[in-house]
Structure formats: C-alpha cells, structure tokens
Amino acid sequence: MSTLRFYAIKKSLNRKPVKIEENERRSALFGRNVFNEDKMRQYLTKEAFNSVMDAVQNGSKIDRSVADHISTGMKEWAISKGVTHYTHWFQPLTGSTAEKHDAFFEPIGNGRAIEKFGGGQLVQQEPDASSFPNGGIRNTFEARGYTAWDPTSPAFIYGTTLCIPTVFVSYTGEALDYKTPLLRALQAIDTAAVDVCKYFDKNVKKVNASLGWEQEYFLIDSGLAASRPDIQLTGRTLLGHSSAKGQQLDDHYFGTIPLRAMQYMRDLETECMLLGIPVKTRHNEVAPNQFELAPVYDEANLAVDHNSLLMDVMHKVAERHDFKVLFHEKPFKGVNGSGKHNNWSLSTNTGVNLLGPGKTPMSNLQFLTFFINTIKAVHDNEELIRASIASASNDHRLGANEAPPAIISVFIGEQLTSVLDELQNVTNGKLSPEEKTDLKLNVVGKIPEILLDNTDRNRTSPFAFTGNKFEFRAVGSTANCANPMTVLNTIVANQLIEFKKEVDALIAKESLKKDEAIFNILREYIKKSKNILFEGNGYGEAWEKEAKKRGLSNFKTTPEALKAKVSKKAIKLFEDLGVMNKIESVSRYEIEMEEYVLHIQIEGRVLGDIARNHVVPTAVRYQNILIENVKGLKEIYGDGFKKLAKEQMALIEEISSHIESINSNVTKMTNERKISNNIEDLEIKAHAYCSKVKPFFDDIRYHCDKLELLVDDELWPLTKYRELLFTK
Ligand code: ADP
Ligand code: MG
Numbered sequence: 058m059s060t061l062r063f064y065a066i067k068k069s070l071n072r073k074p075v076k077i078e079e080n081e082r083r084s085a086l087f088g089r090n091v092f093n094e095d096k097m098r099q100y101l102t103k104e105a106f107n108s109v110m111d112a113v114q115n116g117s118k119i120d121r122s123v124a125d126h127i128s129t130g131m132k133e134w135a136i137s138k139g140v141t142h143y144t145h146w147f148q149p150l151t152g153s154t155a156e157k158h159d160a161f162f163e164p165i166g167n168g169r170a171i172e173k174f175g176g177g178q179l180v181q182q183e184p185d186a187s188s189f190p191n192g193g194i195r196n197t198f199e200a201r202g203y204t205a206w207d208p209t210s211p212a213f214i215y216g217t218t219l220c221i222p223t224v225f226v227s228y229t230g231e232a233l234d235y236k237t238p239l240l241r242a243l244q245a246i247d248t249a250a251v252d253v254c255k256y257f258d259k260n261v262k263k264v265n266a267s268l269g270w271e272q273e274y275f276l277i278d279s280g281l282a283a284s285r286p287d288i289q290l291t292g293r294t295l296l297g298h299s300s301a302k303g304q305q306l307d308d309h310y311f312g313t314i315p316l317r318a319m320q321y322m323r324d325l326e327t328e329c330m331l332l333g334i335p336v337k338t339r340h341n342e343v344a345p346n347q348f349e350l351a352p353v354y355d356e357a358n359l360a361v362d363h364n365s366l367l368m369d370v371m372h373k374v375a376e377r378h379d380f381k382v383l384f385h386e387k388p389f390k391g392v393n394g395s396g397k398h399n400n401w402s403l404s405t406n407t408g409v410n411l412l413g414p415g416k417t418p419m420s421n422l423q424f425l426t427f428f429i430n431t432i433k434a435v436h437d438n439e440e441l442i443r444a445s446i447a448s449a450s451n452d453h454r455l456g457a458n459e460a461p462p463a464i465i466s467v468f469i470g471e472q473l474t475s476v477l478d479e480l481q482n483v484t485n486g487k488l489s490p491e492e493k494t495d496l497k498l499n500v501v502g503k504i505p506e507i508l509l510d511n512t513d514r515n516r517t518s519p520f521a522f523t524g525n526k527f528e529f530r531a532v533g534s535t536a537n538c539a540n541p542m543t544v545l546n547t548i549v550a551n552q553l554i555e556f557k558k559e560v561d562a563l564i565a566k567e568s569l570k571k572d573e574a575i576f577n578i579l580r581e582y583i584k585k586s587k588n589i590l591f592e593g594n595g596y597g598e599a600w601e602k603e604a605k606k607r608g609l610s611n612f613k614t615t616p617e618a619l620k621a622k623v624s625k626k627a628i629k630l631f632e633d634l635g636v637m638n639k640i641e642s643v644s645r646y647e648i649e650m651e652e653y654v655l656h657i658q659i660e661g662r663v664l665g666d667i668a669r670n671h672v673v674p675t676a677v678r679y680q681n682i683l684i685e686n687v688k689g690l691k692e693i694y695g696d697g698f699k700k701l702a703k704e705q706m707a708l709i710e711e712i713s714s715h716i717e718s719i720n721s722n723v724t725k726m727t728n729e730r731k732i733s734n735n736i737e738d739l740e741i742k743a744h745a746y747c748s749k750v751k752p753f754f755d756d757i758r759y760h761c762d763k764l765e766l767l768v769d770d771e772l773w774p775l776t777k778y779r780e781l782l783f784t785k
Contacts, residue, residue, distance in 0.1 A: 059772070059773065059774040061284050061774065062284055062773070062774060062775065062776050062780075064280075065278075065280040065281050065283065065284035065776055066281065066776070066780055066784070068278075068280045069278035069280050069281050069379075069784045070784065072278065072317065072379055074316045074317045074319070074320040074378075075317075075320050075321075075324065075377060075378050076320070077320050077323045077324050077327075079323065079327065083326070083327075083330050086327065086330040086331055087330045087331075087333065087335070088330075088331075088332075088333035089330075089331050090138070090213050090214040090215070090331040090332055090333070091211050091212075091213045091214075091332065091333035092131055092134060092211050092212040092213065093211050093333065094110075096134055097109060097110075097130070099134075100130035100131070100133055100134045101126065101127060101130040102126050102130075104123060104126065105123050105126035105127045105130060108120065108123045108127070109127060109208055112208040112209070113208055113209050114263070116244070119180075119208065121176060121177075121180070122176075123176075124176030124177070124179055124180050125175060125176035126176075127176065127179060128174050128175055128176045128178065128179035129174070131174065131179065131212060131219065132161060132172065132173075132174035132219075135161075135214060135219040136161065136172055138214055139217060140161075140214055140217050140218060140219050141160055141161060141162070141217050141218075142158040142159060142160050142161065142217060142218045142219070143158070143159060143161065143174060143178070143218065143219040143220075143221065144156040144157055144158045144159070144218055144219070144220055144221065145157070145182045145184065145204040145206075145221050145223040146220040146221060146222050146223060147204050147222070147223045147224065147225040147234055147236065148225070148234050148235045148236055148362075148365055148537060148539065149189040149190070149225055149233060149234050149235075150189065150190045150191070150192075150233065150234065150235065150645070150648050151189065151190060152535065152536075152537055152652075153365075153368075153369070154365050154366070154369055155184070155189070155225075156218075156220065157182075157184050158218055159178075161173060161174050179206055179221060180205065180206050181203055181204065181205050181206070182203060182204045182223070183201065183202075183203045183204075184202070184203075184204060184225075189202075189225075189233060190648045190651070190652070191227070191233055191644060191648070192643070192644025192645060192646070192647040192648040192651075201227070201228050202225055202226060202227045202228065202233050203225075203226065203228065204223035204224065204225050205223055205224050205226065206221055206222075206223055207222045207223055207224055207236065207240070207358075209240075209356075209358055209359070210222035210358055210359050210362045211333070213332050213333065213366075215332065215366075215370075222236075222362055223236075224236050224237045224240065225237070231638070231640055231641050231644070232637065232641055235361070235537050235539035235540060235543075236358070236361070236362075236539060238539070238543045238631075238636050238637050238641065239357070239358060239361060239539040239542055239543045239546075240358060241634075241635055241636045241637075242542070242543045242544075242546040242547045242550065242634070242636045243265075243266055243357055243358055243546055244635075245546065245547060245550040245551075245634040245635065245636060246264065246266055246403070246546040246547075246549060246550040246553070247263060247264050247265070247266075248550070249549075249550040249551075249553035249554045249557070250264035250403055250411065250427075250550070250553055251263060251264050251405075252553070252554075252557050253426060253427075253430075253553050253556060253557055254405060254411070254423070256423075256426075256560070256571055256575065257419060257420070257422070257423040257426075258405075258407065258409075258423075260407055261405045261406065261407055261409075262406050263405065263406040264403050264404065264405050264406075264411070265356050265357070265403070265404055265405075265406075266356070266357040266401065266402070266403055266542070266546050267354045267355065267356060267357060267360070267400075267401065267402045267403070267404055267526075268354060268355065268356075268357040268360035268361065268399060268400065268401055268538060268542060269351065269352065269353065269354025269355070269360065269399075269400035269401075269526075270351070270352070270360060270364050270397055270398065270399055270400070270532075270538055271338075271349055271350075271351040271397065271398040271400070272349065272350050272351065272364065272367065272368070272397055272534065273342055273347065273348070273349045273395035273396055273397065273534050274347070274348060274349075274350075274371065274382050274383060274384055274395055274534065275344070275346050275347050275348075275382070275383040275385075275388055275389075275395065276318050276321065276346055276348060276375070276380045276381075276382060276383075277346060277380065277381050277383060277781055278379060278380065278381075278784055279375070279376075279379045279380055279381045280379065281776050281780060281781055281784060282381035282383075282781075283381075284775070284776045285775060285776055285781070286663060286666070286667055286671075287663050287664070287667060288381070288383070288388070290659065290663050291385075291656075291659060291660050291663055292383055292384070292385040292388065292450075292535075293383070293385040293387060293388040293389075293450070293453075294388060294389055294390070294778070294781070295660060295663060295664045295667065295754065295758065296664070296667065296668070296672075296757075296758045296761045296762055296765075296775075297389070297390070297762065297765070297775065297777065297778045297781075298762040298763075298765040298766055298777070298778065299390065299391040299392075299778055300777070300778040300779035300782060300783070301779070302779070302783070303344075303345070303391060303392055303778075303782075304343055304344050304345060304392060304393060312341050313341075314339070314340070314341055314348070317378065317380075318346075318348060318380075320378065321374065321375065321378040321380055322339050322348070322350070324374050324377065324378065325350075325370065325371060325374045326339070328370050328374055329352075329367065329370065332363075332366060332370070333363075334352055334363045334366065334367055335352045335353040335355065336350055336351070336352045336367075337351060337352055337353050338350065338351040338352075339351075342393065342395070343393040344389070344392045344393040344782070345392070345782040345783055346781075346782050346783075347392075347393060347395065350367075354400060354402075354526075357401075357542050357546070360538070361537070361538045361539045361542060364397075364537075364538050365537060368384060383395075384534050384535045385450050385534070385535060386448075386450045386451045386453055386454040386460075386533045386534050386535060387450065387453030387454050387457070389778060389781070389782065390758075392778075392782065393459055394453060394454040394457070394459065394460055394534075395454075395533075395534035396454065396460055396461075396530060396531070396532060396533060396534050397532045397533060397534045397536060397538065398528050398529065398530045398532065399528070399529040399530075399532050399538055399541055399542065399545075400523070400526050400527070400528050400529075401526060401527050401528075401529060401542070401545060402525065402526035402527070403427060403549075409423075410525055410526075411423065411424065411427040412424065412427055412428060412431070412522075412525055412526050412527065413506075413524075413525035413526075414504045414505065414506055414525075415506065416506060417502075418496075418497045418498075418501045418502040421501045421502065421504045422501050422572060422575060424504070425476070425480070425501065425504075425579060426556070426575060426579065427553075428469075428473070428522070429477070429579050429582050429583060429586075430549065430552045430553055430556050430582070431527060431549055431552075432467050432469070432582075432586050432589060432590070433552055433582045433585065433586045434545075434548040434549045434551070434552035435465065435467055435520060435548070435586075435589055436467075436585070436586035436588065436589035437548070437552070437586075438544075438548040438627075438630075439465040439589060439609060439610060440465075440610045440612075440618075440621035440624070441544055441548065441621045441622065441624075441627050441630075442465050442520070442529075442541075442544060442545070442548070443463065443465050443531075443610060443612055443618050443621065444544075444618050444619050444620070444621040444622045444627075445540050445541040445543070445544035445545070446531050446532050446533060446536060446540070446541055447612075447615040447618035447619050447649070448533055448535065448536065448615060448649070448652070448653070448656075449615055449652070449653050449656035449657055449660075450533060450535055450656070451531075451533035451535075451536070451615075452613065452614055452615055454533065455519075455531060455613070456611075456613050459596070460530075460531070461517065461518060461519030461520075461530050461531040461595060462517070462519065462595045462596065462600065462601070462611070463611055463612055463613050463618070464519075464595070464600070464601070464604045464609050464610070464611045465519055465520060465531070465589070465609065465610070466518060466519065466520065466589055466590065466591035466595065466604070466609065467518070467520045467521070467522070467527075467589050467590055467591070468515050468518035468520070468521040468522065468590075468591065468592055469521075469522045469590060469592075470522065470592070471592075472504070472505075473504075473522065474590070474592065476500060476501075476503075476504060477583050477590075479499075479500045480500065480576070480579055480580055480583055481580055481583045481584060482580075483496070483576045483577065483579075483580045485577065485580075486567065486569070486573075486577070487567075487569060487573060488573050488576065493572075493573075496576065515592065515594075515595075516530075517594055517595030517596050518530065518591070518595050519531035519595065529541060529545065543636065547630065547631060547634055547636050548630070550634055551630055551633070551634055556578060556582075559578045560574045560575055560578050561574075563577055563578065588607040588608065588609065589609070591603075591604075614747050615649075615650075615653045615743075615747070616650065616653060616740070616743040616744050616746075616747050619646055619649055619650060619653075622642060622645065622646045622649075623642060623643055623646045627642065628642050628643075647739060650739050650740065650743045651739060651743075653743050653746070653747075654733075654739070654742055654743050654746050657746040657747070657750055657751055658730065658734075658746065658750075660754065661726055661727075661730055661750055661751075661753075661754070662730075664723075664726075664754060664757055664758070665723045665726060665727060665757075667761075667775070668719050668723050668757050668761055669719070669720070669723055671774050671775060672719065672761045672764060672774075672775075673716055673719055673720065675764075675768055675772050675773060675774055676712050676715065676716055676764045676767075676768055677716070678772055679712065679767075679768045679769050679772055680708075680709055680712045680713070680716075682769070683705045683708055683709050683712075684709060686702070686705055687702040687705050687706060687709070690702045690705075708767060711767065712764065712767060712768075715760040715761075715763055715764050715767075716764075718756070718760045719757055719760045719761060719764075722753050722756045722757045722760070723753075723757060725753060726750060726753035726754075726757065729745070729749040729750045729753070730746075730750050732745070732749070733745040733746050733749060733750055765777070
C-alpha cells in the first residue's frame with residue numbers, strides 16, 4: 058500500500074466522533090443569530106421597523122435617512138454579540154457565495170476609534186468585482202458592479218461577521234448574480250397569481266412562491282478524500298473500480314446513521330438553528346456514506362439563501378469533524394448520485410396553498426386552475442426547464458438510469474389523471490345547469506382534501522405532483538436553486554397572465570360566466586399539454602422512445618441543453634416578464650457554457666495526470682516484480698519455467714496492453730483538448746469538449762480500473778472505493 062494511502066486509512070480508522078455538547082432546546086436556539094422581527098422590534102425605532110416591514114411585505118423602498126437608523130440598530134445588536142466585521146453577502150454566478158469583510162472599527166483621529174456602520178454601508182457597496190464571471194456584460198475597463206441590500210432576507214451573524222444578503226448588479230443595471238432575476242421572477246409570479254386569485258377571492262393581496270429543498274450529500278473522511286487528487290480537485294472520483302459490496306443490499310437507506318456522521322449532523326443542525334435555517338429532516342440515503350438533509354419550506358428567496366448558506370456551513374462544520382462533504386452529483390461510479398429536490402408551491406397572504414386541494418368545489422376549482430396552468434407552463438417550456446438544471450456534473454445523473462431522465466415530464470398520479478380526463482369532456486361554450494351541477498358534485502367536488510394515492514411513489518419522474526406541491530427532482534445537488542426557481546416561477550407567471558387574458562376574453566366576447574370560462578380554458582389546456590404527462594417508469598428505454606414520438610426533448614449533455622436559454626422564445630419570455638433583458642440572458646448562457654468547458658478541461662487534466670503519473674508507474678513497478686519472478690523461475694528451472702511462469706507472463710502482457718491503451722488515449726485526449734482550446738467560438742468549443750474530449754474519460758478509466766484489479770494491492774497508490782465508501 059502506498060504510504061499516503063496507508064496513513065490516510067490508518068488515521069481515518071483512529072478517528073473518534075467529536076463530542077457534541079447540547080444543553081439548550083433547539084427552539085431556543087432558533088434564529089438567535091438572525092436580525093429577525095423580534096430583534097428589529099428591540100433594536101430599531103418604530104419608524105425604522107415599519108419601514109423594513111413595509112419593504113419586506115410590499116416591496117416598498119427604504120428612505121436613506123431611515124437606513125441610518127436601521128444600520129445603527131443592526132450594528133448595536135451585532136456588537137452585543139461580539140461581532141467585529143460586516144459583509145455584503147451575495148451569490149455571484151460562480152455558484153458559490155461571496156463576501157468581503159470590513160471592520161466596524163474606524164479611527165477618528167487623536168489616537169481614538171469608534172465602531173461605525175452607516176446607512177450607506179448597509180444599503181450599497183462596491184466590491185472589486187472584476188474577477189467574477191459576467192459573460193461579457195462589463196468590459197474590464199468598467200469592471201464595476203455593486204451590491205445592494207435585500208431587506209427580504211434578514212441579516213445574520215456567522216462567526217464574528219454580520220452578513221447582509223445583497224443583490225449584485227452592474228452599474229449599467231444588469232444582474233451579475235443569481236438573486237436579482239429570482240427576485241424579479243418572484244415579483245412576476247406574485248402579480249400574475251394575485252390577478253388570477255381574484256377570480257376566487259377578492260381579498261388576496263399577495264402570493265408567495267415557496268421552496269422546500271432537500272439536500273443530498275456524501276461525507277468522506279477528510280484524510281481519505283485528501284489522498285485522492287481527483288476528489289480534491291474535481292469533487293468526484295475520475296477512476297476507481299467498484300467495490301465488491303456497494304449498495305446492492307439496500308442496507309444504507311434510512312438505516313442507522315453512523316455515530317461520526319450523526320455527531321456531524323447534530324453540530325451542523327445547531328449552526329443551522331442559530332442561523333434560522335429550519336432544518337427538520339435527516340437520514341441516510343441510498344448509497345453508503347450518503348445522507349440527506351431537509352428544512353421546513355420557506356418563501357423561495359429566503360429558502361434559496363438558506364440553501365446557499367447551508368452549503369457553506371456544511372463545509373465549515375465538516376472541518377471540525379475531519380470530513381469532506383461531497384456535493385457532486387455523481388462522486389462515485391456505480392453508486393447513487395446526489396440531487397436536490399425542489400419542492401415548490403404558491404401560497405396567498407390569506408393562508409391558502411394554491412396547489413393544495415380545498416374543502417369546497419370553488420376552492421378546488423382554484424386549485425385546478427393553478428395545477429393545470431403549472432402543467433401547461435412546463436409543457437410549453439420543457440426545454441427551458443431542462444436548461445435550468447444543466448451542468449457538467451448533473452449530466453452524470455440525468456438519464457443515467459438512476460436519477461430522473463433528461464426528458465422533462467410531469468407525474469400527477471391516478472386520481473388527478475382521472476379528474477383531468479373528465480374535465481377534458483366539458484362542453485364547449487356555455488354549460489348546461491345539469492353539467493355544472495355534475496362538475497361541482499362529481500368532478501371538482503370529489504377531489505379529496507388529502508390526495509390518497511399521494512402520488513409520491515413514482516420516484517423516476519423529474520417533476521412530480523406530490524399532494525400539495527410540485528417536486529422538481531432533476532435539480533442537481535451542487536446547483537444554486539435560484540436558477541431553476543427563476544425559470545419555474547417565470548414560466549408559470551407567464552402562463553397565468555395568458556390564462557387571465559383568455560378567460561377574460563371569453564367572459565367579454567361570449568358572455569360566459571366566470572366559472573364557465575375557466576372550465577373552457579382549462580379544458581383546452583389539458584388537451585394541449587397532455588404530452589408532458591407521464592405516469593410510467595422514467596428510467597425505461599420504452600419511455601425514451603415514447604417521449605421521442607411525443608416530440609419531447611431529450612438533451613443528455615449540457616451544451617445541447619443550455620441552448621434553450623437563448624432561444625428567441627426564452628429571451629422574449631424573460632424580457633416580457635421583466636426578469637432578464639437580452640444581455641442578461643445571453644451572458645448567463647455564455648457563463649454556463651464557459652463553466653462547462655472549464656469543468657471538463659480540469660477533469661481531463663486531472664485524469665491525464667493520475668493515469669500517467671500514478672497508475673501507469675505503479676503498473677510498471679508491479680510488472681517489474683513479475684518480470685523478476687519469471688527470470689528467477691527460468692534461472693532455477695531452465696526450460697521448465699514456461700509452464701510455471703505461464704500466468705505471470707500472461708499478466709505481464711495484459712498489463713502492457715492496458716498501459717499502452719492508457720498512454721495512447723491520454724495522448725489523444727490531450728491533443729483533442731489542445732484543438733478545442735484553440736476554438737474561438739464558445740459554443741463550438743463547448744461541443745468539442747463534450748463530444749471530442751470527454752469520451753476519452755471512459756476509455757482511460759476503463760483501463761485504469763482494470764489495472765486496479767491486476768496490480769498488487771500493496772502498491773496501489775489510490776484509496777479504493779471500498780475504503781472511501783465504507784470507512785465509518
Ligand atoms: P416527504 O417527501 O419526505 O414525504 P413532504 O412531502 O412532507 O415529505 O415534504 C418534502 C419537502 O417538501 C420538505 O422539505 C417540505 O418542507 C417541502 N414542502 C412541504 N410543503 C411545501 C410547500 N407547500 N411548498 C414548498 N415546499 C413544501
Ligand atoms: Mg423528495
């Protein structure tokens with residue numbers, strides 16, 4: 058065993074769970090480090106408090122003079138908790154979070170200093186932003202962007218820093234982050250949904266999109282992870298033969314959580330409580346060393362912030378426990394990958410979940426309206442939905458026979474399928490009194506408040522209705538939820554606007570009653586969006602064929618999938634709804650294509666290095682041992698050696714043949730990379746990386762993995778799958 062591998066394993070075996078002291082109730086810890094309503098009441102003047110609440114609830118602007126009061130209150134609270142610095146916390150398009158800390162401390166002359174935090178510093182800052190990806194929005198000479206306070210997501214303390222959630226925009230007004238378009242999309246759906254709600258309840262003033270994410274991840278001992286250059290640099294294993302025991306026995310899912318992992322989770326949950334992240338669920342996932350964590354759902358913007366923050370906190374807490382967290386969608390070949398289900402719904406200020414069936418026929422008609430409009434939106438924009446979850450790492454998961462396929466479809470369950478079937482037969486135009494009564498009593502009125510077949514059983518669907526919400530399951534575990542949430546809320550908003558127009562037109566032109574008009578439009582929507590509904594096995598080949606017949610897209614790779622983001626239709630959609638202008642849409646497309654290229658480029662380099670500099674030299678060393686052995690046999694037995702050394706000689710040749718394949722493939726891959734690097738056009742370049750460079754990964758890996766089985770375990774330099782996955 059290589060020294061590195063040996064010590065990594067030895068160390069991991071000796072690790073003891075970190076002892077976690079807990080003597081306070083979680084409910085008491087919850088939100089302690091968040092500048093929430095309670096703290097605002099305590100630290101802000103009445104005027105300042107009302108102004109923030111008005112901004113949160115109605116999106117009103119905060120007056121600059123009031124901002125000074127707010128910042129002062131925030132500072133007092135923060136200092137009382139030992140905070141020394143503040144930062145504008147934002148989510149640039151790198152996919153992670155960014156922060157630049159400034160101290161409250163300020164010298165005021167004569168050797169004296171004070172703690173200062175003015176309204177200006179709260180509201181706006183100018184980070185040196187030139188090295189964040191911007192997709193060509195800002196020329197470098199005007200590489201200026203600023204961060205601006207988002208009062209709808211409360212400030213929080215992490216460590217000794219006050220973090221202020223902000224948007225990040227260029228001086229020309231374009232969004233440079235994930236949050237800005239999300240906030241605009243949430244605004245769009247709020248307006249559109251309120252308008253539609255008015256058909257049913259005039260009191261509705263606001264509709265919030267809610268998000269409940271479920272985060273899957275792997276926990277690997279940090280020493281073992283560090284012994285693998287591929288995990289260190291790419292977050293996944295680029296090679297490694299599967300372990301004899303993997304997940305076949307299904308003994309991990311919902312099994313007892315190993316003590317070390319449990320202590321990590323407890324520690325993490327405490328941090329989450331302090332930060333106001335309402336984590337509730339934890340369990341083992343399907344693969345060994347794979348786990349999941351989920352909070353209670355929240356307003357979408359806050360939930361997105363919480364997920365980004367959580368991912369940071371998970372890395373930090375992992376350090377204390379000598380773990381490395383892997384968020385990659387497919388860290389281990391042949392073992393389940395990780396996703397991030399996005400549970401999504403809409404709820405009104407009057408407390409109604411618009412995607413939950415209600416008690417009366419009228420509330421059920423409202424439910425069906427939102428339910429069917431969502432299906433129609435997904436149907437009309439399936440390519441854009443697919444694009445919203447595209448990434449190099451998620452490509453490993455989508456369509457890889459375990460996660461949802463790359464084909465977007467909607468699962469709604471038996472009960473609702475039959476409801477839609479009935480609605481499809483509603484009469485065109487005016488309905489007879491008998492038909493209305495029948496609809497009321499037997500169709501709409503029959504939808505139970507709790508859907509019994511609770512529809513959650515088909516785990517293969519990428520977009521499933523689960524009783525009172527839709528669950529977008531194809532989102533990758535590394536993703537920032539803002540991307541899919543921006544798209545989903547935008548397309549549904551657009552659809553609701555369309556719906557309202559059509560219903561109003563029927564009422565005006567054909568003088569239909571409101572509910573008649575709604576039934577008429579819904580009937581047409583059901584007919585038009587049938588193709589997107591699918592209840593069967595999404596992993597099967599039969600579905601691939603069927604989906605093709607239906608004309609549904611099946612983009613298996615990111616460069617193909619992303620294209621939908623810059624289609625005429627998508628650009629117009631985002632423009633019409635005020636979510637992104639053309640420059641913003643195009644720049645995001647470029648950033649994501651570029652990111653794809655960079656990911657594959659890094660993986661190619663790392664794989665080439667490991668194959669040539671770790672695997673091949675080890676194989677040669679073992680081969681030399683075999684050669685020595687053969688020579689020795691010959692020396693002792695003369696001609697009789699041939700029979701005795703037969704197996705060894707076969708091995709020597711087999712090793713040579715794998716070495717030859719590895720070397721020639723690495724050379725070919727490197728050449729393809731060089732050719733691709735010289736391509737100017739980003740789109741052609743991304744496709745070249747995808748179809749010319751990436752295919753070598755599998756070939757190289759195949760031969761390396763074969764050598765892993767042949768070469769003496771004592772010599773093998775890389776920590777093996779069984780060690781990575783089964784060390785507790
Ligand atoms: P499970 O899928 O494990 O049976 P649930 O269906 O209750 O559990 O919820 C799964 C996730 O969906 C949880 O994270 C929960 O917070 C979230 N969720 C529940 N209701 C909503 C809703 N109305 N909007 C958004 N997310 C929701
Ligand atoms: Mg789920």
